[in-house]
Amino acid sequence: MSTKKPIRIGMIGTGLMGRIHSNGYNQVPHFFPEQQHTPVLQVVCSRNEASVKAFAEQWGYAAYETDWRAVIARDDVDAIDICTPNDTHAEIAIAAAEAGKMILCEKPLARTVAEGMRMVEAVEKAGVANTVWYNYRRVPAVTLAKQIVDSGKLGKIFHYRANFLQDWTINADLPQGGTALWRLDADAAGSGVTGDLLAHCIDTAMWLNGSIIDVSAMTETFVKERMHQLTGKVQPVGIDDACLFHCHFENGSLGLFEATRYARGHKALYTFEINGEHASIRWDLHDMNRMEYFDHTDESTVRGWRSILVTDGDQPYMNRWWIPGTSIGYEHTFTHQVADFMKSLDDGTPCAPTFRDALETQKVCEAVLKSARSRSWQDTGAEAMGG
Numbered sequence: 238m239s240t241k242k243p244i245r246i247g248m249i250g251t252g253l254m255g256r257i258h259s260n261g262y263n264q265v266p267h268f269f270p271e272q273q274h275t276p277v278l279q280v281v282c283s284r285n286e287a288s289v290k291a292f293a294e295q296w297g298y299a300a301y302e303t304d305w306r307a308v309i310a311r312d313d314v315d316a317i318d319i320c321t322p323n324d325t326h327a328e329i330a331i332a333a334a335e336a337g338k339m340i341l342c343e344k345p346l347a348r349t350v351a352e353g354m355r356m357v358e359a360v361e362k363a364g365v366a367n368t369v370w371y372n373y374r375r376v377p378a379v380t381l382a383k384q385i386v387d388s389g390k391l392g393k394i395f396h397y398r399a400n401f402l403q404d405w406t407i408n409a410d411l412p413q414g415g416t417a418l419w420r421l422d423a424d425a426a427g428s429g430v431t432g433d434l435l436a437h438c439i440d441t442a443m444w445l446n447g448s449i450i451d452v453s454a455m456t457e458t459f460v461k462e463r464m465h466q467l468t469g470k471v472q473p474v475g476i477d478d479a480c481l482f483h484c485h486f487e488n489g490s491l492g493l494f495e496a497t498r499y500a501r502g503h504k505a506l507y508t509f510e511i512n513g514e515h516a517s518i519r520w521d522l523h524d525m526n527r528m529e530y531f532d533h534t535d536e537s538t539v540r541g542w543r544s545i546l547v548t549d550g551d552q553p554y555m556n557r558w559w560i561p562g563t564s565i566g567y568e569h570t571f572t573h574q575v576a577d578f579m580k581s582l583d584d585g586t587p588c589a590p591t592f593r594d595a596l597e598t599q600k601v602c603e604a605v606l607k608s609a610r611s612r613s614w615q616d617t618g619a620e621a622m623g624g
């Protein structure tokens with residue numbers, strides 16, 4: 238008989254993240270077999286019965302529900318996974334914490350700092366394990382970048398710059414709100430590219446380079462009105478279509494960030510670069526298994542940017558996968574997060590980023606939006622993250 242401790246997952250939402258998380262739960266027992274806690278696909282929930290039933294059958298969930306409250310009320314669920322639009326995160330997370338469930342919540346943690354603080358208070362009061370799916374931390378090349386930065390090899394860090402560029406909302410006839418387009422509706426999303434794209438860049442940046450203390454930002458909404466899918470009415474667009482900001486990190490380095498959904502030709506160009514006194518690192522999601530590294534301490538005649546394929550068994554996570562030289566993809570970052578969450582239960586330690594860590598990103602996002610509105614520098618109040 239298995240001595241494993243099952244963690245019975247109740248997943249809310251069956252869209253993009255519902256599918257990719259389900260894949261992660263299915264993969265972890267195969268690729269991280271030594272872990273004592275192991276995910277079990279117990280219940281899945283979304284509002285349309287026919288589609289949630291089909292989803293449960295396709296992915297192997299034991300049961301389904303059409304109301305998230307019913308999932309939280311079930312005794313056969315240990316952990317709630319929140320894969321729904323941003324306006325639902327706080328209500329679901331707080332109810333789950335009050336019911337004593339562990340919580341894995343999609344990013345951004347919430348729409349606002351105030352909502353996020355209530356969520357942090359709820360999980361900490363209940364003492365339940367919690368994590369937020371800032372999955373790019375678990376790209377092996379990004380984790381390697383973290384190890385190199387922490388080793389001190391870069392020396393004093395001067396610059397951090399990041400971009401997250403897309404082009405899918407340029408069409409002015411695209412409606413806002415409802416299925417698939419809730420990201421364009423400020424009530425559902427909280428913000429536009431700031432909470433959707435820059436939140437990822439900010440989480441990675443603060444993880445790698447420490448806290449962002451103040452920001453100066455500009456945002457633009459290029460298409461001012463769009464038809465709302467739910468009401469059929471043409472309504473003002475409340476989200477930021479593009480956002481640029483610069484900032485100071487606590488360690489004295491300068492940051493430069495840009496996100497937009499209006500960069501024609503770019504689908505999801507997430508890049509970052511860090512420049513230190515002795516070395517620089519850069520990374521690009523489109524070539525995610527590669528890390529570029531420049532080490533000024535190399536012999537001068539052969540000094541140059543190294544292009545490092547991060548697929549060897551001694552590089553982060555890669556001893557779980559295939560053979561050196563063979564790549565892994567986007568979905569593996571979620572599998573890694575499931576595995577790290579299960580390991581944190583084995584070890585009795587937090588799984589970063591926790592709700593409290595993700596609140597720090599929320600503070601920076603809110604300061605960015607406030608700065609753009611007020612055309613002034615804003616302190617973020619953000620503190621150092623764990624993990």
Ligand SMILES: NC(=O)c1ccc[n+]([C@@H]2O[C@H](COP(=O)([O-])OP(=O)(O)OC[C@H]3O[C@@H](n4cnc5c(N)ncnc54)[C@H](O)[C@@H]3O)[C@@H](O)[C@H]2O)c1
Pocket residue numbers: 249250251252253254255282283284303305319320321322323325343344345370371372416417418433
């Ligand atoms: N970590 C990442 O890289 C990443 C990527 C994409 C999305 N996300 C985040 O994941 C979350 C979901 O995004 P998505 O792209 O999967 O969205 P989606 O639109 O593809 O799916 C949302 C799902 O939630 C369901 N839903 C909505 N309201 C519900 C309710 N009240 N009760 C039950 N089900 C409900 C919908 O039916 C749908 O199945 C968002 O918070 C988003 O920001 C994170």
